[in-house]
Amino acid sequence: MTQVASYTEQAGGFKFQHIVCVSFRVRERALTSVRFTLTSRDDDWKEYQRMTIERSGTFAAGTIVNGQPSQYGTGPRSCAGMNILRTDAPHVTVRLVAATYDDGTAWTAPEADLPPTVVTAASAATPSPLTGSPPPWNAANHARYLAVLFGREHTTVAIFAPGQTVSSATIPIDGATTVAFDGSGTLFVGTGHEGVAIFAPGATSPTRRLAAANGTALAVDPAGDVATGAADGDSNVHVYPGGSEHGEYVLPAHVGAGGIAFAPTGELAVADTEAPLVKIYGPGATTATRTVAVAPRTRLVAYDAAGHLVVGNPDLHAVTAFAVSTGVKSVEVKGPVLSAMALAPDNLLLYGTPQGVQIFPLGRTVAQLPPMLHGGRADVLAVTPNGVIAAGDSAHGLVVLYADGVQTVIGGLDGVRGLAFSP
Numbered sequence: 047m048t049q050v051a052s053y054t055e056q057a058g059g060f061k062f063q064h065i066v067c068v069s070f071r072v073r074e075r076a077l078t079s080v081r082f083t084l085t086s087r088d089d090d091w092k093e094y095q096r097m098t099i100e101r102s103g104t105f106a107a108g109t110i111v112n113g114q115p116s117q118y119g120t121g122p123r124s125c126a127g128m129n130i131l132r133t134d135a136p137h138v139t140v141r142l143v144a145a146t147y148d149d150g151t152a153w154t155a156p157e158a159d160l161p162p163t164v165v166t167a168a169s170a171a172t173p174s175p176l177t178g179s180p181p182p183w184n185a186a187n188h189a190r191y192l193a194v195l196f197g198r199e200h201t202t203v204a205i206f207a208p209g210q211t212v213s214s215a216t217i218p219i220d221g222a223t224t225v226a227f228d229g230s231g232t233l234f235v236g237t238g239h240e241g242v243a244i245f246a247p248g249a250t251s252p253t254r255r256l257a258a259a260n261g262t263a264l265a266v267d268p269a270g271d272v273a274t275g276a277a278d279g280d281s282n283v284h285v286y287p288g289g290s291e292h293g294e295y296v297l298p299a300h301v302g303a304g305g306i307a308f309a310p311t312g313e314l315a316v317a318d319t320e321a322p323l324v325k326i327y328g329p330g331a332t333t334a335t336r337t338v339a340v341a342p343r344t345r346l347v348a349y350d351a352a353g354h355l356v357v358g359n360p361d362l363h364a365v366t367a368f369a370v371s372t373g374v375k376s377v378e379v380k381g382p383v384l385s386a387m388a389l390a391p392d393n394l395l396l397y398g399t400p401q402g403v404q405i406f407p408l409g410r411t412v413a414q415l416p417p418m419l420h421g422g423r424a425d426v427l428a429v430t431p432n433g434v435i436a437a438g439d440s441a442h443g444l445v446v447l448y449a450d451g452v453q454t455v456i457g458g459l460d461g462v463r464g465l466a467f468s469p
Contacts, residue, residue: 067113068099071108078148080145082140084139085097141155181214182215183247190430190434191214192205192447194438195222196461196463208434221238223464224263225264227466227469229267241257241259256284259272262275262276263303263306265308281299300318300320301319302317304345304346304386305345313326314326317346322341324337336373340357340359341359344358344359346386351391354369358384365381367408383399384398386427388427388435392407402419404419422446422455423438425437425440426464433449434448438462443459445465
């Protein structure tokens with residue numbers, strides 16, 4: 047067995063407690079059962095609590111067995127609720143202690159308290175020092191600026207210049223759900239009740255609105271075409287060619303955040319959560335030109351610069367890429383818990399997890415899980431064409447920027463829910 051990994055998140059009603067889920071890869075021999083011990087430890091490595099996760103079934107050689115929060119309390123147990131406050135015992139250890147092969151033979155770990163297989167620190171990244179007076183955000187200064195949507199009861203969009211930890215502008219806008227830029231640097235902010243607010247670079251009041259477009263999903267292509275939709279309300283995707291209400295047309299679909307995306311060709315991909323399909327619409331078309339069969343509840347879609355369609359299914363911890371011309375599956379990636387995804391240059395998939403950002407090379411076989419960018423949770427992601435990565439940690443109010451091996455952390459952004467880079 048290899049690639050034992052754990053996922054830790056805050057338990058539902060107990061803000062500073064752990065839910066720990068364990069995933070693993072089976073190597074040459076099939077297994078019928080495995081048992082792990084979990085411990086909570088403080089910074090001096092004193093153990094506060096010990097629990098057991100045991101899985102039984104048929105685990106074929108070469109497969110990855112994923113633990114997920116939806117299994118907590120029901121079904122096969124790959125998750126456990128830890129009862130220790132995170133501030134008292136911030137480290138969770140995971141250790142394989144027993145396994146049974148399909149021929150009935152068993153393996154048991156030594157009784158000695160060996161170093162754990164995995165140590166997961168639950169602490170958040172430390173914000174970087176505040177930078178000096180930031181450059182303005184305006185018509186002359188907006189390239190590679192980052193928009194951060196954050197807040198819980200009240201939402202705000204903050205605009206950060208490259209390398210800055212102090213915002214160049216803040217835009218209070220209640221009910222905001224998502225952010226995006228078009229090719230000219232115009233900012234689009236989707237809301238749940240006041241349509242899409244549109245801001246020219248430098249404006250802190252809407253330049254105009256698409257009044258009828260409410261929703262949680264938003265896509266804007268470089269030419270300014272806008273699509274927005276939701277899983278509730280009128281349950282339609284509204285499309286605005288050129289960002290104008292005059293040419294608006296409607297596509298029937300239930301979509302969630304991240305469920306619509308424009309291709310470089312202008313095609314629109316729509317992940318309908320009510321059907322195991324991604325529907326592809328040509329520019330201006332109200333009938334799908336083709337469909338792509340996907341697993342039920344696939345709800346994330348994106349295109350890379352070459353036009354490959356990539357879809358994500360958080361329930362299955364899976365991301366699948368499809369060929370440009372045929373729509374045939376070209377590669378599938380299965381990793382830890384999937385929180386968000388984005389596509390970086392050089393055909394790289396950014397796979398957001400509650401432990402950081404995992405980077406998978408699409409189109410190339412990887413023998414083991416690739417290294418993780420550890421800087422906090424990656425609940426939302428954005429990336430620039432030159433490979434600067436932004437990861438939003440909603441629980442800790444952070445945005446972590448990864449650029450040329452340097453990590454910059456922006457703090458004070460409680461409830462991060464959306465990120466977008468201006469081109």
